[in-house]
Amino acid sequence: MGREFIKLFDKWAETYDNTVVGHDKEYKEVFEGYDEILEEVASKVNGTVVEFGVGTGNLSKKLLEKGYNVLGIEPSKEMRIIAQQKVPALSLLDGDFLNLPELNVNIDAFVSTWAFHHLTDEEKNVAIEKYSQLLEKGGKVVFADTVYENPDAKRAVIEDAEQKGFKNLAEDLNREYYTTIDILRKQFAEHGFYVTFKQLNKFVWLIEAEKQ
Secondary structure, three states, rough: OOOOHHHHHHHHHHHHHHHHHOOOOOHHOOOOOOOHHHHHHHHOOOOEEEEEEOEEEEEEEEHOOOOOOOEEEEOHHHHHHHHHHHHOOOEEEOOOOOOOOOOEEEEEEEEEOOOHHOEEEEEEEHHHHHHHHHEEEEEEEEEEEEEEEEHHHHHHHHHHHHHHHOOOHHHHHHOOOOOOOOOHHHHHHOOOEEEEEEEEOOOOOOOOOOEE
């Protein structure tokens, strides 16, 4: 994820789990169906899985419970502390979408939830190219994140947040690098992936890409 957001996540670490279960009304729709979305991502992969943006370890726990070999990547120190407390068995390293530590393993899948939007479109493209180089045929990238069908859809969601008085959410949607399905489809295709998109709630789409 973009390193410019680390301080935000360090500050958010203590209350993150309360946010994702709906206690923050501004972000309730963003995280609607949170546990089911994590379960869907976890169900799409197997083997050795690298998770970006581990946060407090909620997806990591599901992956480990399925018997996968999980390598967690998280740039926020405060998030890593909580994740390690919650999921002691997790192998957890400092890093991000673009800066992976030396892993020295064959990777079957990359996963992430609510995080890929921290990269600009240009950075997303660089990241996808990197994953293509690290995966064998059949390897997967499975991300769940806020994306939009088109720019008009993005504007409509931001206007809705503003009309509801959700100032923090509106600022977030304007500030961070939320992209469109067409851009992601093109990027994954250019780097040898077949990609599909499935809407999971008002904000979040499942992005499932398989190396061809």
